[in-house]
Amino acid sequence: MIPMLQRPSPQLSQPVTIPAPVLGVNAVDGYAEMGPQDSIYTYNMYSGPGGLRVRGGYSEWQTSVGSLNGGRTLIPYTGSVVAEDSLFATSKQGIYDISASGTNPTAALTFATADSNSGYGQYIGYATIGGHFLLYCDETNGYIYYGEGTGTWTVAGAGITGVTATTLVSVCVHKERVWFVERGTANAWYLPVGQILGAATKFNFGSRFRKGGYLVNLYSWTVDGGNGVDDYLVAISSSGDVVVFRGNDPNTSTDWFEQGSWFIGKPPAGRRVAGSFGGELYLLSGYGVLPISKLLSGALVQDENTAVSRRITPFIQEQMQTLTGELGWEVQLITSENLLLVSTPLITGNTKLQFVQSLNKQAWSMFRDLPYFTGVEWDGQFYFSDGVGTVYVLSGYSDGVLLNGTGAAEVEFSLLTSFQDIHPPGAFKRVQFIRPSFLAQGVPGYEVAARYDYDLDETDPVVAGSIAAGALWDSAVWDGAVWGGGFTVTQVTNGGSGIGRAIAVALRGKTSVKTTLVKLEVIHDGGGLL
Secondary structure, eight states, X not given: OOOOOOXXXXXXXXXXXXXXXXXXXXXXXXXXXXXXTEEEEEESEEEETTEEEEOOOEEEEEEOOSSSSTXXXXXXXXXXXXXXXXXXXXXXXXXXXOSSOEESOOEXXXXXOOSSSTTOEEEEEEEETTEEEEEEEETTTEEEXXXXXXXXXXXXXXXXXXXXXGGEEEEEEETTEEEEEETTSSEEEEOOTTOSXXXXXXXXXXXXXXXXXXXXXXXXXXXXXXXSEEEEEEEEETTSEEEEEEESOXXXXXXXXXXXXXXXXXXXXXXXXXXXXXXXXXXXXXXXXXXXXXXXXXXXXXXGGGSTTGGGHHHHHHHHHHHTTSSOOEEEEEGGGTEEEEEOOOOTTSOOEEEEEETTTTEEEEEESOOOSXXXXXXXXXXXXXXXXXXXXXXXXXXXXXXXXXXXXXXXXXXXXXXXXXXXXTSOEEEEEEEEXXXXXXXXXXXXXXXXXXXXXXXXXOOSOOXXXXXXXXXXXXXXXXXXXXXXXXXXXXXXXXXXXXXXEEEEEEESSOEEEEEEEEEEEEOOOO
């Protein structure tokens, strides 16, 4: 008798591919409405070529900058020739040249007054027929300038008339005029065209500030307003009024016009409440990060789509509710990574947190563990300080590398994908396996877990570290190093557990090599509706 062949059992497990959530954090849509490329949170990763990239690391550049609160302001200077390029940092006591890496830099200028506000300043480069200069205004010590020809910093003092130079707390160049902000008033002051010293003329913004308050800062914004490219002067008040002027000569009523005024919500503490990049001026307020071009075109501030930070604005607002009165808010551009960065105050006991937007994808994520108080780009690299004496440079793929090359820590990353009610919808599913796909110069250490039905818990920190392949480039320019070991594709299958209807994946890991998450594969089987 010929035995009958048994029909094979049907395949019960179903594979699902989840692409890396390169559209970034979505903090505005409902958890059941998000797309598969959204994430609930993403830490220390950002959208880049090929998927989600783990951020680069940082190394010490200068330590012991001043004896009190060094690194309150970083001041880059680009000279007429490369040899004149310099990087300065302030402390409560003065200004220090930190162009070279090291420790205990010598003071380039000692402030006349050292107090809780000294060292918090604003700066701008300015070239005239008389030479190349770096103009700086200190919150306590007023207007100070650096001359390339002399290589020295000079207190303006009596060189400014019409207003006391020590009351000038911010500086801006607009239409070849130097403009200043006077402390605690709605007054701006400007100098004759092409001059860094001389008789200052007052321009009062008070009548334009409908909500009251004092003048926080001035910005010169280049824009094509329909009549060709022009520069507009933007004034921001402490109450949240924004006033824009167009024209060349504020002394002439026929050549100086108010273009418009808006209320954007109260800005956070400090004067670093906006940043101008790529023809756009980004304003930081209670409504999030607002591009002024949208205001000028008639967009409503209250419309959430006006904010460039729309998808992450609730997280920014949450930080502002508790930290709006603390210094440390600013908007910066990291050109080497094509990232827009919004920093939050660096407060002891709080998570070190920055919001970053990948300008390639317009996708938002969050950085943490960077001891970031303020930062600048200089000579193609990005430098930042902790505000208490140490300046770092973004480089390599390890965190906290000391001047002597020791102390390196792996970069920790974490994400939670959006929840998807995958086929069959409404039915229970049980995840059996999860397989992340990384493209890296080694094998990152990581843990991965299934999350069901809107469980937002982050996985525990990873114990096992990454396994590198080839040479490490901890001293190289962040994202610009040549890889010693080439690419390694990591696709390790991990067991899953739990049961639920909507499924997400929580991933947490650490690495000291260039690492990109490409996708996640989930294998699950289905159950009933109850």
